[in-house]
Amino acid sequence: MIALPEIGMTITDIDTPALLVDLDLLRGNIRMMAEAYVDTEVRLRPHMKTHKCPQIAHLQLEAGAVGITCAKVSEAEVFALAGVADILIANQVTGAIKIDRLTDLAGGIRLAVAVDDRENVRALDKACREKDVRLDVLVEVNIGMNRCGVDPGEDTLRLVREVASCSHLDFKGFQAYEGHLVMIQDPAERQAKVEAAFAPLQETISLVEEAGFPVQTVSGGGTGTFDLAASSTPLTEVQVGSYVFMDQTYSSIRLEFAQSLTVLSTVVSRPVPGRLVTDAGLKAMTSEFGWPSLLDIDSASMDYLSEEHAVLTLENPEDVHLTGGDRVRFMPSHVCTTVNLHDRFYLHQNGRLVDIWDIAARGCTQ
Amino acid sequence: MIALPEIGMTITDIDTPALLVDLDLLRGNIRMMAEAYVDTEVRLRPHMKTHKCPQIAHLQLEAGAVGITCAKVSEAEVFALAGVADILIANQVTGAIKIDRLTDLAGGIRLAVAVDDRENVRALDKACREKDVRLDVLVEVNIGMNRCGVDPGEDTLRLVREVASCSHLDFKGFQAYEGHLVMIQDPAERQAKVEAAFAPLQETISLVEEAGFPVQTVSGGGTGTFDLAASSTPLTEVQVGSYVFMDQTYSSIRLEFAQSLTVLSTVVSRPVPGRLVTDAGLKAMTSEFGWPSLLDIDSASMDYLSEEHAVLTLENPEDVHLTGGDRVRFMPSHVCTTVNLHDRFYLHQNGRLVDIWDIAARGCTQ
Numbered sequence: 001m002i003a004l005p006e007i008g009m010t011i012t013d014i015d016t017p018a019l020l021v022d023l024d025l026l027r028g029n030i031r032m033m034a035e036a037y038v039d040t041e042v043r044l045r046p047h048m049k050t051h052k053c054p055q056i057a058h059l060q061l062e063a064g065a066v067g068i069t070c071a072k073v074s075e076a077e078v079f080a081l082a083g084v085a086d087i088l089i090a091n092q093v094t095g096a097i098k099i100d101r102l103t104d105l106a107g108g109i110r111l112a113v114a115v116d117d118r119e120n121v122r123a124l125d126k127a128c129r130e131k132d133v134r135l136d137v138l139v140e141v142n143i144g145m146n147r148c149g150v151d152p153g154e155d156t157l158r159l160v161r162e163v164a165s166c167s168h169l170d171f172k173g174f175q176a177y178e179g180h181l182v183m184i185q186d187p188a189e190r191q192a193k194v195e196a197a198f199a200p201l202q203e204t205i206s207l208v209e210e211a212g213f214p215v216q217t218v219s220g221g222g223t224g225t226f227d228l229a230a231s232s233t234p235l236t237e238v239q240v241g242s243y244v245f246m247d248q249t250y251s252s253i254r255l256e257f258a259q260s261l262t263v264l265s266t267v268v269s270r271p272v273p274g275r276l277v278t279d280a281g282l283k284a285m286t287s288e289f290g291w292p293s294l295l296d297i298d299s300a301s302m303d304y305l306s307e308e309h310a311v312l313t314l315e316n317p318e319d320v321h322l323t324g325g326d327r328v329r330f331m332p333s334h335v336c337t338t339v340n341l342h343d344r345f346y347l348h349q350n351g352r353l354v355d356i357w358d359i360a361a362r363g364c365t366q
Numbered sequence: 367m368i369a370l371p372e373i374g375m376t377i378t379d380i381d382t383p384a385l386l387v388d389l390d391l392l393r394g395n396i397r398m399m400a401e402a403y404v405d406t407e408v409r410l411r412p413h414m415k416t417h418k419c420p421q422i423a424h425l426q427l428e429a430g431a432v433g434i435t436c437a438k439v440s441e442a443e444v445f446a447l448a449g450v451a452d453i454l455i456a457n458q459v460t461g462a463i464k465i466d467r468l469t470d471l472a473g474g475i476r477l478a479v480a481v482d483d484r485e486n487v488r489a490l491d492k493a494c495r496e497k498d499v500r501l502d503v504l505v506e507v508n509i510g511m512n513r514c515g516v517d518p519g520e521d522t523l524r525l526v527r528e529v530a531s532c533s534h535l536d537f538k539g540f541q542a543y544e545g546h547l548v549m550i551q552d553p554a555e556r557q558a559k560v561e562a563a564f565a566p567l568q569e570t571i572s573l574v575e576e577a578g579f580p581v582q583t584v585s586g587g588g589t590g591t592f593d594l595a596a597s598s599t600p601l602t603e604v605q606v607g608s609y610v611f612m613d614q615t616y617s618s619i620r621l622e623f624a625q626s627l628t629v630l631s632t633v634v635s636r637p638v639p640g641r642l643v644t645d646a647g648l649k650a651m652t653s654e655f656g657w658p659s660l661l662d663i664d665s666a667s668m669d670y671l672s673e674e675h676a677v678l679t680l681e682n683p684e685d686v687h688l689t690g691g692d693r694v695r696f697m698p699s700h701v702c703t704t705v706n707l708h709d710r711f712y713l714h715q716n717g718r719l720v721d722i723w724d725i726a727a728r729g730c731t732q
Contacts, residue, residue, distance in 0.1 A: 015463045017731045049673060071674045072645075091674065092634040094645075094690035097381045116635055120690050147677055148635040148643050179672075268458040269482055269514040277514050279438075279460075283706050284731045287654050288671075305654075306545075307415060307702055308437045308457065308731065311513055324460035324486045336673055337648050340707070343729055363709055365383045365649045365674065 005356065011348035012327045016266040017284035019338075020329070021345045023354060025260035026244060027059065032256060033226065033243050034063035040230035045069050045088060045219065047241035050336045052361035053345060054082030056244060067110070069219070069239040073101045074364035076111070082360065086110040088138070088219060090175055090239060092148055094120055098366070103127040103135065112136035112217075114175040116150050121162050121169065128168035137163045138175040138219060141204065143197045145180045152200035153207065160208050173217035176201050177239070182224030185253055191232055194225055198233040205234055223250055223257070247335035249289045262295060262329040263338070264346075265310065269324060273317035276300065278328055281308040284341060289334040296328055371722065377714035378693045382632040383650035385704075386695070387711045389720060391626035392610060393425065398622060399592065399609050400429035406596035411435050411454060411585065413607035416702045418727035419711060420448030422610060433476070435585070435605040439467045440730035442477070448726065452476040454504070454585060456541050456605060458514055460486055464732070469493040469501065478502035478583075480541040482516050487528050487535065494534035503529045504541040504585060507570065509563045511546045518566035519573065526574050539583035539602070542567050548590030551619055557598055560591055564599040571600055589616055589623070613701035615655045628661060628695040629704070630712075631676065635690060639683035642666065644694055647674040650707055655700040662694055 005014045037044055046060045047069040057068050057079055067086030070076045076087045086109065093102045093113050105111055106128065115121050115137055128135050139159050142149030150156050156174075163171040178197050184190040205215050221229045221238035229235045242250045245261035265280035282305045285292045291302035292310075299315035310330070314320050322328065332338040340362055347355040371380045403410055412426045413435040423434050423445060433452030436442045442453045452475065459468045459479055471477055472494065481487050481503055494501050505525050508515030516522050522540075529537040544563050550556040571581050587595045587604035595601045608616045611627035631646035648671045651658045657668035658676075665681035676696070680686050688694065698704040706728055713721040 015732050016461075092690065094634050095382070095632045096691070098632070116637055117690050123691075142637060146641070147672070147675060148637055150637065266461045266464075268460050271482055271508060271514055271516065275512070279731070281731075282652070282654060282703050283729070286648070288648060306513070309513060324458065324483050325462070325489075340649050341729065341731075363649070363707065365645070365647075365707075366381050 005346065005353055007353055007355070009353050011346065011351055011353050012264060014264065014346055014353065016264045016327065017280040018264045019342045019345050020262050020264050021245070021347050022260045023347045023349050025258040026056070029243050029246070029257045029260060030059050030063050033240060034065070036226060037230065037238070042230045042235060043237040045237045045239055046244070047090070047239045048075060048079060048361065050241035050339065051244055052339055052359045052364070053357050054079060054084065054360055055357045057082070057084055066237065072364055072366060073098050073105065074366040075361045076105055077101065078361040078364060080105055080109050084109070088112040090114050090177070090219065092116060092120060092140070093124070099123055099127045103131050103133055106133040106135045107131060110136070112138055112172060114138050114140040115159070115163065116140045116148050118159060118162050121159070121166060125166035125169050134168050134170060136172045137169045138173055138217060139163060139171070140175040141201055143176045143178055143201055145177060147179070149176070152204040156204050157208055157211055160213050164213055171213055173215040173236070174201065174205070174219070176218065176220045177222070178220060178225060179222065182222040183249065183253065184224070190225065191228055194228050195232045202234050224253055242335055245335045245339075247338075248293055248331050248333045259331055261332070261335060263292065263332060265328050265330060267322050267324055267326045267328065268309070270322065274314050276312045276314055276320070276322060278310045278312070279308065280310050280330060281305045283307055285310070285330060285332050286334050286337040286341070288337065292330040292332050294328055294330055371712065371719055373719055373721070375719050377712065377717055377719050378630060380630065380712055380719065382630045382693065383646040384630045385708045385711050386628050386630050387611070387713050388626045389713045389715050391624040392422070395609050395612070395623045395626060396425050396429050399606060400431070402592060403596065403604070408596045408601060409603040411603045411605055412610070413456070413605040414441060414445060414727065416607035416705065417610055418705055418725045418730070419723050420445060420450070420726055421723045423448070423450055432603065438730055438732060439464050439471065440732040441727045442471055443467065444727040444730060446471055446475050450475070454478040456480050456543070456585065458482060458486060458506070459490070465489055465493045469497050469499055472499040472501045473497060476502070478504055478538060480504050480506040481525070481529065482506045482514050484525060484528050487525070487532060491532035491535050500534050500536060502538045503535045504539055504583060505529060505537070506541040507567055509542045509544060509567055511543060513545070515542070518570040522570050523574055523577055526579050530579055537579055539581040540567065540571070540585070542584065542586040543588070543605070544586060544591060545588065548588040549615065549619065550590070556591065557594055560594050561598045568600050590619055608701055611701045611705075613704075614659055614697050614699045625697055627698070627701060629658065629698060631694050631696060633688050633690055633692045633694065634675070636688065640680050642678045642680055642686070642688060644676045644678070645674065646676050646696060647671045649673055651676070651696060651698050652700050652703040652707070654703065658696040658698050660694055660696055
């Protein structure tokens with residue numbers, strides 16, 4: 001008989017590796033972000049890329065979010081089936097199969113999508129027309145991240161005209177993400193660069209409105225710049241994601257939010273006093289933003305992660321009494337991709353397991 | 367109606383991102399590795415960490431493998447349920463829950479586990495005694511990788527005595543992985559270092575056998591060193607994994623095997639002629655061994671992967687006619703962790719989809 005997790009058990013007794021979420025800290029983060037926009041014109045449309053979990057989306061909606069942001073059609077499908085009725089796919093949807101899935105979904109919920117290409121706009125309109133559905137469209141403008149998006153100014157106006165000429169698409173405004181600026185350490189530099197990045201978009205909004213196309217929505221923003229949206233940008237809604245859990249990277253610049261997510265791991269070996277090996281490797285924690293950090297022990301440093309192992313050096317081995325079977329916890333360096341490696345969250349309060357939530361949109365890359 | 371994949375369709379028409387496996391190349395790799403040991407004393411016990419897929423394990427067993435290697439108990443559970451009856455867990459299993467799962471499994475199949483700690487050996491024996499099951503045990507010896515394992519020599523003999531004194535454990539031999547050497551580029555240097563690393567183990571085997579403990583099994587090895595096992599090491603079985611699919615990293619040193627796995631991706635944006643953005647990011651391809659490489663186009667270089675995007679620079683944009691919706695393929699830099707991000711393999715022959723196999727042990731980190 002396998003020992004299954006039981007509600008009420010000590011959280012550090014569950015099998016590992018496991019994602020632990022402190023429910024009170026999670027709720028506190030969700031409340032604090034919602035309160036930040038209460039007296040502003042900015043609406044909250046959290047990005048589900050961090051949690052991938054309908055239960056958490058519903059906590060965000062209950063706290064005042066107007067809808068959610070997704071990256072992919074398959075994510076939007078999961079959240080629509082879980083009762084989220086207003087979704088922005090903040091990226092381009094291309095290719096016949098995905099446009100088919102997108103326009104199926106548009107028949108059931110309020111759905112918006114980002115575009116940056118004329119042929120794509122025409123393909124979306126054609127698919128909507130064939131199914132007699134309507135789709136909200138945001139033109140993505142490149143404000144310096146240099147990933148997708150058209151340039152501000154005349155290029156943008158040209159694509160807006162294209163969208164507005166389509167019988168089954170509704171031009172709503174712009175998608176503009178300052179992803180290249182959200183991690184700037186110094187707050188004053190961050191603010192100055194965000195204002196500079198959004199200035200051409202501000203001019204483009206005037207250009208487009210003067211041409212007769214009202215701009216209702218400007219969507220973008222991240223946890224790193226959440227406090228600048230109302231004061232320093234034309235954003236009307238923010239797509240903040242990481243604030244629900246935080247991680248080592250975001251914790252260095254955003255002290256308002258609590259670290260609500262940790263990775264529980266078990267010591268599998270301590271072959272010599274100065275080396276600790278645990279069972280959470282690259283399949284349990286990602287490394288593209290650096291190594292995760294071991295909580296609980298100050299003097300431990302990560303040597304490396306292999307697929308199934310974290311290998312750590314202990315500076316003061318005589319002070320560390322961990323041995324095989326003992327539990328430790330890590331703070332991820334990049335929480336969004338770390339969550340994508342797991343199938344469920346173990347929710348805890350006061351050290352006890354209180355619920356288990358499926359990461360229903362894990363692996364939804366399509 | 368979502369366009370579902372249909373057997374017989376053109377493989378590059380399926381939705382993306384998707385893992386494509388060329389069935390003929392896969393079978394060729396499996397056959398070639400099996401043939402490499404036909405006239406040797408070395409047996410093949412492939413590591414499932416690369417494919418995580420029972421169908422592929424059964425192809426390996428049909429080609430002559432004596433069993434498979436797993437890293438985790440949860441992986442062994444998946445493969446046992448899929449009919450694999452001889453499994454080595456080549457790592458330490460610690461903590462009450464996992465030892466409970468391990469010893470449950472030992473009642474149903476031939477199961478071996480690696481150990482490097484006396485308390486762990488006692489805990490395993492106690493659990494086996496309580497369930498009246500037996501477990502084969504390999505003592506892990508550190509041959510220079512400096513992860514888990516006891517040192518060669520007297521430390522090893524001491525732990526062998528401990529295992530041999532247990533009523534329900536059967537000492538079978540050693541686990542020893544030269545993981546720090548499998549990627550050495552120069553074949554002569556690789557061979558010399560492998561021989562040097564295994565020399566202390568060879569001496570330890572003599573020491574242990576002279577003390578009255580027969581060593582039946584010495585398990586280790588990888589795709590990078592598969593050709594050295596019989597000639598340059600005391601290994602009696604090899605745990606090769608990556609050879610089934612290969613990847614960019616292994617392709618640089620092992621030319622015998624074919625690249626059978628690729629990641630199919632769709633162009634989502636070409637905002638300027640020199641930049642191509644596709645839908646396979648960090649959630650579809652891992653980056654710890656470097657960026658994946660775009661096949662099909664020689665002059666493309668990867669700028670970066672974000673969660674849902676590959677962003678590439680095209681050196682000769684005028685020669686590249688790709689646009690939104692078009693398909694491209696990538697070669698992963700690290701195939702094992704890349705496979706762990708996906709739920710299924712799309713098998714193809716002659717450009718057509720011939721089967722879809724679940725990656726049944728994806729996410730099995732426990």
